[in-house]
Every structure is written in C-alpha cells, then in structure tokens.
Amino acid sequence: MSVRHARDVETQAVKAGDRTTIQVLVSSEEGPNFALRRFTMAPGGGMLEHTNTVEHEQYVLQGRANIGIGEDVHEVRAGDVVFIPEGVPHWYQNIGEEDFVFLCIVPNKEDVIEILDKGC
C-alpha cells in the first residue's frame, strides 16, 4: 500500500524524447500487473515517431499537444483519453505554451522502443 504526491516522485529525462521527463508513480515492482507513469513535455518538446512492444493507456492532465497515431494526428488536451495498441507508430508534439502532462499506463512486460524517424 502506498500514498504519495506526484510532485515528490523522482523526475528523469527521457533519452528518446525532446525536453521530456518521466516520473514512475507506481512502478512495475510495486504494481503486480502494470506501471503508472507521468510524462511532462516542455513547450516545443515531444517525441519522434516510434513504436513500443507494449500498449499505452493515457490520460491528459494539462497542456495541449498533437499526437500522431498511425496515419492520424489528434490534438489533445486535459481530459482526453488515448489508447495506443502495441506496435502502432506514434509521436508527440507539445503545441501549447505550458507543459504538456499526461499519465501513461503500461503492462509489466518487456518494452522495446524503436525510433522510426531519426531526424536529420
């Protein structure tokens, strides 16, 4: 059992992201089946197109971003719910003037991330 405030959870840079950090709110060690993480993307930040070997269930807490999923682009903001199945290419771009913050839940399975767009 645990109760903690998200602000007190360690923040780590996401190497595959731009101006992007992650906080593991409930880890795969604590939770027997899935992990609850919070991502923060500063204005102008995001992540290039990539795939994961696990699905994402997400809830937007703050800010405004474009999320590309497959061929589609969705503008999202607080209260939006996103489901990205495993293996589907996706990307994020903060298009607002404040941090884009969202929860992302993943199962306790090995996740391999593959960046599809290497930039130039």
Added chain:
Amino acid sequence: MSVRHARDVETQAVKAGDRTTIQVLVSSEEGPNFALRRFTMAPGGGMLEHTNTVEHEQYVLQGRANIGIGEDVHEVRAGDVVFIPEGVPHWYQNIGEEDFVFLCIVPNKEDVIEILDKGC
C-alpha cells in the same frame, strides 16, 4: 487505437457507492491487460469499507477526500497517487465541497467486491 474526451464517456452509478459514478475510459475489451476508469464522488459521497480481488492504481484529479486503507486514513487531493493491493480493506469519503474525481486502473481479472461495513 482510440482518442476520446472523458466527458463523452458514459457515466454509470456505482451501486456499492454513495453519490458515486464510474466512467470506463478504456475498457477491458479495448485494453488487453488493464482497464482505465474514472470515478466521481459528489460532496458527502463515498464508498463504505470493502475489499476487491484486484489491485488499484489511482491518481487523484480533483477534490479532497479521506481514503482509509487497512488501519490508516489518508487525506488526498489532486496529484496524489494511491496504490491499494488486492484484498486490502479500503473506503472513500469526499470531505470537500466539490466533486472528488480520481482515475483507478485495474487488471483484466475477475473482481469480486466484498462490503465489510454494512452500515445500520
């Protein structure tokens, strides 16, 4: 793949709760491993002490409540993260003047709820 706003998701009463509703944001049919739900407890509402056969990973979005977990009582508000292992008795009481709203993620396993405090 899906993107939707939480406000557009059907709201259902929680029979075991008082002034409590649930929205299934990502269902156990859509998500292969876990379901993402949003609970809203109106001022004065909550749930009596009970157990579940699945764990809960929770994130408080709005409002203020007491959550009893085992022998402890925690006052929680927006940004608080709660992990309740399977089988641990717990209860909720909205102690604020606005709705108490939180996300609750559960694995895709059978959940049996047992109410421990039947009231009088």
